Amino acid sequence: MRAVRSLGAVLLLLAIAGTACAEDQESVVSMLSQNRISITANFDGSEVFVFGAVKRESPPPEDSEMEVIITLTGPLEPVLVRRKKKVLGVWVNVDTVEVDAAPSFYAVAANKPLDQIVSNVEDIFKDISVNQLIRSVGAPSHIHDSPEFTKALIRIREMQGLYSNDPIPITVSDDTLFGAHFAMPANLVEGEYLARIFLIRNKTVVSEHSNMIEVRKVGLERWIYSEAHNHPFTYGLLCVLVAALTGWAASAIFRRVG
Amino acid sequence: MSLASSAAKTLNKSSALAEPSSPFPLVSCRRSIAMQIYLPIAEVSVNALLLLGLGGIVGLLSGMFGVGGGFLMTPLLFLIGIPAAVAVATEANQIVAASISGALAHYRRKTVDLQMGAYLLAGGIVGAAAGVQIFAVVKEIGQIDLMVRLCYVLFLGVIGSLMFIESVRAILRTRKNTGFRRKLHEHNWIHGLPIKVKFRTSGLYISAIPVLTIGACVGVLAAIMGVGGGFIMVPAMIYILGMPTKVVVGTSLFQIVFVTAFTTVMHATTNQTVDLALAFLLFVGGVIGAQIGTRIGGKLPAEQLRVLLAIIVMAVCAKLALDLVLQPSELFSLERL
Numbered sequence: 001m002r003a004v005r006s007l008g009a010v011l012l013l014l015a016i017a018g019t020a021c022a023e024d025q026e027s028v029v030s031m032l033s034q035n036r037i038s039i040t041a042n043f044d045g046s047e048v049f050v051f052g053a054v055k056r057e058s059p060p061p062e063d064s065e066m067e068v069i070i071t072l073t074g075p076l077e078p079v080l081v082r083r084k085k086k087v088l089g090v091w092v093n094v095d096t097v098e099v100d101a102a103p104s105f106y107a108v109a110a111n112k113p114l115d116q117i118v119s120n121v122e123d124i125f126k127d128i129s130v131n132q133l134i135r136s137v138g139a140p141s142h143i144h145d146s147p148e149f150t151k152a153l154i155r156i157r158e159m160q161g162l163y164s165n166d167p168i169p170i171t172v173s174d175d176t177l178f179g180a181h182f183a184m185p186a187n188l189v190e191g192e193y194l195a196r197i198f199l200i201r202n203k204t205v206v207s208e209h210s211n212m213i214e215v216r217k218v219g220l221e222r223w224i225y226s227e228a229h230n231h232p233f234t235y236g237l238l239c240v241l242v243a244a245l246t247g248w249a250a251s252a253i254f255r256r257v258g
Numbered sequence: 259m260s261l262a263s264s265a266a267k268t269l270n271k272s273s274a275l276a277e278p279s280s281p282f283p284l285v286s287c288r289r290s291i292a293m294q295i296y297l298p299i300a301e302v303s304v305n306a307l308l309l310l311g312l313g314g315i316v317g318l319l320s321g322m323f324g325v326g327g328g329f330l331m332t333p334l335l336f337l338i339g340i341p342a343a344v345a346v347a348t349e350a351n352q353i354v355a356a357s358i359s360g361a362l363a364h365y366r367r368k369t370v371d372l373q374m375g376a377y378l379l380a381g382g383i384v385g386a387a388a389g390v391q392i393f394a395v396v397k398e399i400g401q402i403d404l405m406v407r408l409c410y411v412l413f414l415g416v417i418g419s420l421m422f423i424e425s426v427r428a429i430l431r432t433r434k435n436t437g438f439r440r441k442l443h444e445h446n447w448i449h450g451l452p453i454k455v456k457f458r459t460s461g462l463y464i465s466a467i468p469v470l471t472i473g474a475c476v477g478v479l480a481a482i483m484g485v486g487g488g489f490i491m492v493p494a495m496i497y498i499l500g501m502p503t504k505v506v507v508g509t510s511l512f513q514i515v516f517v518t519a520f521t522t523v524m525h526a527t528t529n530q531t532v533d534l535a536l537a538f539l540l541f542v543g544g545v546i547g548a549q550i551g552t553r554i555g556g557k558l559p560a561e562q563l564r565v566l567l568a569i570i571v572m573a574v575c576a577k578l579a580l581d582l583v584l585q586p587s588e589l590f591s592l593e594r595l
Contacts, residue, residue, distance in 0.1 A: 039296060040296070041295055041296060041535070042295060042296070043296045043303070044303065077594060078594075078595040079592055079593065079594055080592070080593040080594075080595060081590055081591075081592055082400055082590065082593065083589055084589045084590075084591070085589075089583060090408075090583060091582060091583070091584075091585065092404055093401060093403075093591070096400060098595075104594075149590065152588075152590035153590075155588075155590075156588065156590060156591070156592055186294065186296060186303040187301065187303060189594075217298065220535070221298045222298075224298040224299065224533075224534050224535060225298040225299065228298075228526065228530050228532065228534075229530055232526045232527040233526070235532070235534075236523035236524075236526030236527055236532060237523060238534070239351045239522050239523075239526060239532050240354055240519045240523060242355075242534065242537070242538060243351050243352065243355035243358070243519075243522070243541060244354060244358050244519075246355045246538070246541040246545060247354065247355035247357070247541070247545055248358055248362065250359065250545035250546065250548075250549060251358075251359030251363070251545070
């Protein structure tokens with residue numbers, strides 16, 4: 001069913017690619033298998049299929065190869081990175097660096113290893129790799145090795161399945177159609193996720209396009225979370241009430257059972 | 259420890275990315291892991307059956323031994339990957355569910371000294387309010403995990419070894435079968451303190467100061483450690499205040515229900531760390547376990563089981579202590595703002 005729908009969407013894209021008039025010689029259009037991910041109580045991760053097509057006025061240039069990179073990034077947010085040191089025999093958080101903005105999720109897909117298809121300058125300019133997306137203005141003056149904190153941030157989020165720097169393979173058919181599957185883990189942060197598609201020739205981005213996915217908690221998850229943050233007092237009372245009723249009901253039931 | 263590692267595996271499994279196979283697979287097969295539940299406040303995905311089971315086992319132990327279970331449940335929640343701040347606040351909430359039926363039963367049997375309970379409660383509320391504020395400050399400076407874990411190592415170590423010694427002695431005593439009597443209440447320095455109050459049900463005329471102080475200490479513990487505090491309050495009521503044992507358990511349960519209820523609301527408003535989804539699964543497991551525990555508790559060799567409980571407590575304590583002392587594999591940690 002999904003495959004049929006995806007196929008339909010690809011055909012639609014092709015139609016758009018065929019009729020739209022492009023200002024550039026080559027430009028890219030893309031779509032997502034879904035624009036919304038709902039975090040429910042039994043949410044166990046999700047999969048997003050990003051696909052697109054290249055539209056062109058003239059035959060593709062023959063002097064260079066076409067490359068594609070797709071990145072999927074979660075909302076940027078500040079993070080505190082703490083480092084433990086041994087104090088009086090116990091490991092204690094001692095140093096703290098505030099990273100001003102780091103994506104809550106990052107995954108990349110490409111048809112070749114990143115360094116083979118895009119230049120460093122272009123990476124910095126377009127914020128393609130995760131290192132470029134992380135903004136850390138400065139550490140307190142007594143911390144001299146602040147890059148270690150950024151590295152630790154990347155390492156920990158890789159372990160949690162939130163960052164992956166190894167590109168997912170993209171297959172490009174007929175220099176026109178491409179697509180990649182992104183697996184997203186269960187521990188997603190709410191917010192707007194961005195899928196960005198870069199069309200690259202000669203290590204330079206010639207066209208880019210982006211789509212948004214909204215990740216939201218829904219149902220009971222949404223309700224508990226928003227009550228806890230918006231009406232903390234009534235939420236607290238509710239928690240006590242539920243506890244009291246459960247405890248009382250259990251004893252009443254068991255008394256009857258004997 | 260095997261529990262912890264299997265729980266860690268479950269967590270990893272849920273967060274690990276599926277390997278990128280062909281770029282155009284037709285079916286997704288990531289829905290196979292059963293019963294994972296995403297906890298909205300803790301923001302982790304945990305196996306629901308694991309939580310029910312933990313609630314059940316701790317409830318069983320608490321029903322068998324008449325202990326609250328908070329001092330076991332909170333550290334077990336750390337071990338399965340729940341953040342310490344959420345574990346403590348949620349466990350305070352769970353204790354409301356775990357103690358209310360006992361408190362009601364004692365109330366019906368008139369084995370609660372309501373006046374004494376009110377004084378203990380007044381102290382408890384002041385202590386819990388202070389405790390929640392301390393908790394919020396320590397959380398702000400990023401040391402809440404350390405503080406809670408240190409408190410647990412200390413308390414579990416003391417309780418575990420006392421329980422162990424006590425139960426081994428009890429076993430030896432029953433073997434020798436020698437009678438042993440304790441004087442019911444002795445006159446000590448407590449009786450010299452001012453602001454004396456008459457507690458009719460307990461038949462005591464003592465100062466309100468030690469009563470309020472005991473209540474306050476228990477309140478602080480409830481807020482910082484997510485425990486009911488019965489293990490401190492019951493001996494204090496018997497040995498320091500000299501209360502008759504008949505009303506001790508009922509009165510302490512009465513205080514615990516209200517202090518943990520107050521603590522829950524305070525944590526919810528100050529730290530936003532009470533996870534109702536987590537709490538509910540623990541309630542259900544806990545109350546069922548406790549009912550079963552109470553029924554089978556009488557039929558089992560109590561002293562031998564108490565040695566077992568002491569060993570469990572000391573093992574959890576050792577695990578927490580090792581985690582603090584051994585070099586962690588990852589020195590860095592993240593906190594979202």
